Amino acid sequence: MHYIAEWKGQRFDYRDSGSGPVILLIHGTQSDYREVYHVEKLIAAGYRVIVPSRPGYGITSLHLADTPETLAAFYAGWLASRHIHRYTVYGISAGGPTAIALAGQNPAVTSLVLACAMTQRIVLPYQRILIQPVLQRPLQLIQWGLWTYVKDKIRKFPQEAAVRMVEMTSLLPRETIRTHLSETDASLLYEVGLQNGPGRGVLFDITQDLEQERLEAVTCPVLIVHSRSDRAVPFEHAERARRMIRHAQFIESKSPGHLIWIGPSARRDERMIERFIGLNQMT
Numbered sequence: 359m360h361y362i363a364e365w366k367g368q369r370f371d372y373r374d375s376g377s378g379p380v381i382l383l384i385h386g387t388q389s390d391y392r393e394v395y396h397v398e399k400l401i402a403a404g405y406r407v408i409v410p411s412r413p414g415y416g417i418t419s420l421h422l423a424d425t426p427e428t429l430a431a432f433y434a435g436w437l438a439s440r441h442i443h444r445y446t447v448y449g450i451s452a453g454g455p456t457a458i459a460l461a462g463q464n465p466a467v468t469s470l471v472l473a474c475a476m477t478q479r480i481v482l483p484y485q486r487i488l489i490q491p492v493l494q495r496p497l498q499l500i501q502w503g504l505w506t507y508v509k510d511k512i513r514k515f516p517q518e519a520a521v522r523m524v525e526m527t528s529l530l531p532r533e534t535i536r537t538h539l540s541e542t543d544a545s546l547l548y549e550v551g552l553q554n555g556p557g558r559g560v561l562f563d564i565t566q567d568l569e570q571e572r573l574e575a576v577t578c579p580v581l582i583v584h585s586r587s588d589r590a591v592p593f594e595h596a597e598r599a600r601r602m603i604r605h606a607q608f609i610e611s612k613s614p615g616h617l618i619w620i621g622p623s624a625r626r627d628e629r630m631i632e633r634f635i636g637l638n639q640m641t
Contacts, residue, residue: 387559458472
């Protein structure tokens with residue numbers, strides 16, 4: 359179910375579906391409360407999944423928070439106000455820093471999943487120019503134009519569009535990617551491509567950073583899942599988390615790119631995440 363809430367003077371939207379142990383899923387770039395990856399399977403596995411739209415996505419204001427730490431504090435307080443005092447945090451891609459900050463020394467968090475997650479600032483070409491306030495409106499218009507084009511191609515050429523979508527976030531050549539994608543993968547990417555879109559939250563995503571102390575503060579059980587073929591969030595982000603969170607478990611995904619829910623190990627990775635969450639909800 360889609361809800362619109364107001365807390366501490368901030369208006370935001372979120373999805374709250376399923377019943378059972380709670381998972382707070384923190385989505386990645388150019389997504390929102392409608393996040394597709396793994397959500398329905400988690401609900402089917404007996405979990406209640408809450409997915410808030412992060413700053414700059416959905417109806418959530420970009421000004422709701424300016425750092426992963428302030429966003430984490432907002433989520434912790436909001437969940438406590440709803441009498442939710444025990445939950446797993448599942449951080450995807452650019453949602454990783456907030457997930458880590460939220461899990462650090464927070465007794466309410468029973469476990470942390472980092473899926474292709476950022477653990478430090480992403481460095482982009484011309485980043486200092488891209489974050490200038492005067493350019494935000496033109497960049498928004500460019501994003502809208504690009505996504506309109508992409509969605510048109512997805513509808514007309516779904517199989518080829520799936521390959522190109524993965525290629526944008528992969529270190530592998532196009533033909534290799536093609537051999538890794540199944541019809542199920544193409545169907546999922548079709549759904550993702552039509553659901554995702556531009557958002558001002560990109561500005562939050564590319565400027566967020568995470569100090570080493572935040573990683574070292576995480577004491578709850580942690581599972582890291584990442585692919586070496588990831589171009590969008592390089593494998594070094596997973597390696598940093600493994601160094602700083604010494605008790606973390608790690609699964610190397612065989613995904614052909616950024617998205618661990620795509621490729622030959624996708625269902626294995628999802629089941630391992632579900633098992634990890636289940637075991638740590640019981641303790």
